[in-house]
Amino acid sequence: MITIHKGHIFHIAGAPKVTQAEQALAWHPDGAMAVDERGRIVYCGNWKDLPASLANAHIIDHAGCYIMPGFVDTHMHYPQVFCGDSYGGGQLLEWLNNCIFPSEALLADPEYARTAAIEWCDRMINSGTTMGLIFGSAHPHAQDCLFETARERGLRIVCGRGVETVAPDWSKQKSSEEDAIRLVRAEIEKWHPLTAEARKEALQFVAIVPRFSLSVTAKTLKALGDLYEEYRDRGVYFTSHLNENARPKTGEIDSTKEVYKVHSYLDTYDGKFLPNSQVGGKSLLGKRSVLAHCVHCTDKELARLAETGSSISHCPVSQFFLGSGTMPWRRTVAAGVNISIGSDYGAGDEFFIPQVLNSCFKAHISEATPVGMDPYPTNDQSVALHPAELLFTGTLAGARALDQEDRFGNFDIGKEADFVVLDPAKCQTMGMTLKHMYKNPDPKVARDAHMFAVIMLARESAVSATYVRGRKLKASK
Numbered sequence: 001m002i003t004i005h006k007g008h009i010f011h012i013a014g015a016p017k018v019t020q021a022e023q024a025l026a027w028h029p030d031g032a033m034a035v036d037e038r039g040r041i042v043y044c045g046n047w048k049d050l051p052a053s054l055a056n057a058h059i060i061d062h063a064g065c066y067i068m069p070g071f072v073d074t075h076m077h078y079p080q081v082f083c084g085d086s087y088g089g090g091q092l093l094e095w096l097n098n099c100i101f102p103s104e105a106l107l108a109d110p111e112y113a114r115t116a117a118i119e120w121c122d123r124m125i126n127s128g129t130t131m132g133l134i135f136g137s138a139h140p141h142a143q144d145c146l147f148e149t150a151r152e153r154g155l156r157i158v159c160g161r162g163v164e165t166v167a168p169d170w171s172k173q174k175s176s177e178e179d180a181i182r183l184v185r186a187e188i189e190k191w192h193p194l195t196a197e198a199r200k201e202a203l204q205f206v207a208i209v210p211r212f213s214l215s216v217t218a219k220t221l222k223a224l225g226d227l228y229e230e231y232r233d234r235g236v237y238f239t240s241h242l243n244e245n246a247r248p249k250t251g252e253i254d255s256t257k258e259v260y261k262v263h264s265y266l267d268t269y270d271g272k273f274l275p276n277s278q279v280g281g282k283s284l285l286g287k288r289s290v291l292a293h294c295v296h297c298t299d300k301e302l303a304r305l306a307e308t309g310s311s312i313s314h315c316p317v318s319q320f321f322l323g324s325g326t327m328p329w330r331r332t333v334a335a336g337v338n339i340s341i342g343s344d345y346g347a348g349d350e351f352f353i354p355q356v357l358n359s360c361f362k363a364h365i366s367e368a369t370p371v372g373m374d375p376y377p378t379n380d381q382s383v384a385l386h387p388a389e390l391l392f393t394g395t396l397a398g399a400r401a402l403d404q405e406d407r408f409g410n411f412d413i414g415k416e417a418d419f420v421v422l423d424p425a426k427c428q429t430m431g432m433t434l435k436h437m438y439k440n441p442d443p444k445v446a447r448d449a450h451m452f453a454v455i456m457l458a459r460e461s462a463v464s465a466t467y468v469r470g471r472k473l474k475a476s477k
C-alpha cells in the first residue's frame with residue numbers, strides 16, 4: 001500500500017555541502033511524496049508529475065501546509081527537561097553548579113525520571129524533531145525510561161548516560177572509575193543494535209558521553225577510548241562538549257588546559273590527554289563523533305575535526321543564553337567540518353529547531369571582529385545565511401553528523417520518510433505574513449523569501465504532524 005502526502009514540499013536533495021545547499025534545494029509548491037508500506041520514499045516531486053503507477057495510492061492531503069524533513073537536533077540534555085531558563089547568576093560553570101547539577105539529581109527518583117522521559121519524547125514529537133543526539137542521565141533507570149518511551153513512540157534517538165567521575169558528591173552524578181565503564185558497557189549491550197542487520201532497521205542507538213573533560217579523569221578517558229574502540233565498528237557514537245566558554249583562567253577552556261596540561265582542549269578527546277598532549281589512549285573522534293559548541297576552536301582543532309570526519313553541533317540559542325560567544329561560521333565552514341544544529345536544551349530555551357535556526361541566522365549576521373579589537377571592523381565576519389543553508393543545517397547536516405545520511409535527512413528516493421507538517425493557519429503571524437507578504441516578481445527571489453519566512457516565523461504551534469519512517473507519531477499530550 002502506497003500513501004501519497006500532498007502539500008508544499010521542500011528539502012535539500014542529494015548530498016551537498018552547506019555551501020551547495022542553495023543549488024540542491026528542491027521546492028514543490030504543489031508537491032507530492034509517495035511512501036511505501038515500509039516507510040520508504042518512492043516518489044517526491046510535483047503532484048502533476050506523479051507516475052501513473054501511483055494513481056490508485058491512498059492520498060493524505062495536507063492542504064495549505066508545508067512538508068519538510070524531520071528536524072535533527074544533535075545536542076540536547078534529557079536530564080535538563082525542566083531546566084529551561086534557569087537563573088545561575090553567571091556563565092557556564094556557575095549555571096552548572098547553581099542550577100543544573102541539583103536539577104539533574106532529581107532523576108535519581110524513578111517516578112520523576114518517568115515523568116521526565118515522557119515529557120521529553122512528547123516535546124520532540126510536538127516540535128517535529130524526529131532524531132535527537134541526547135546527553136543522558138547518570139542514572140540507569142532514567143536511561144531505561146527514555147529508551148523505552150522512545151521505542152514505544154517510534155522516535156529516533158541516540159543517547160548515552162552522562163559519565164562523570166569528577167563531580168561534587170551532592171550532585172548524585174558521580175560514578176567510580178569502574179562503575180562508569182561498567183554502566184556504559186551495560187547500556188550499549190542493552191539498548192544499542194549490535195548486529196549490522198539490526199542497525200539497518202534500528203531507531204535507537206547508544207553513545208559514549210563524558211559530560212566534558214573536566215567531569216572525568218585521564219583514567220576515565222583512557223578507559224572510554226578502549227571501550228569505544230571495542231564497539232566503534234558496531235555504530236556506537238561519541239559526543240561531548242568542546243570549547244564552549246572562554247572566560248580567562250576560570251572558564252571551561254583554560255580550566256581544561258590547566259587540569260590536563262594539554263596544548264588544546266580537543267587533545268583530551270583525541271587520545272592525547274597526558275601532560276604536553278602526550279598520547280595516553282585511543283581517540284574518541286571519528287565519523288560518529290559530535291562535539292557541541294566549538295565556539296573557540298583553533299585552526300588546528302578545526303583541521304583535526306575535519307580530518308577525522310567528526311561533526312560540530314552548533315548551539316546558538318544556548319550560546320546567547322550563557323554568554324559563550326558564537327561559533328565562527330565562515331572559518332568553521334572553510335575548515336571543512338560538518339556543522340549540524342543543536343538546541344542544547346536546557347542551556348538553550350528553544351526546543352523547536354526552526355527557532356534555533358532563527359537564532360543561528362541572527363548570530364551570524366551579527367558576527368564581527370571581537371569586541372574591543374576594532375570599533376569599525378574591517379574584518380567583518382557578518383554573513384546572511386541563505387534559507388537553504390539554514391534548512392540544510394537543521395536536517396541533512398544532522399543526518400550526516402550521525403552517519404545516517406543514507407536513511408533520512410531529505411526526501412531522496414529510497415530514504416525513510418521522516419517529515420514534519422507545518423500548518424501556517426495554526427500560527428497567526430506566520431500564516432498572515434505568508435498570505436499577505438510582498439511577492440517579488442523574480443520567482444527565485446520570491447521563493448527564497450517565502451522559505452525564509454517559513455523557517456523564521458514558524459513556532460511549535462504550527463507543527464500539525466510528525467512522521468518517522470512514514471508513521472505518524474503520537475505524543476501523550
Ligand SMILES: [Zn+2]
Pocket residue numbers: 075077241292344347
Ligand atoms: Zn550541552
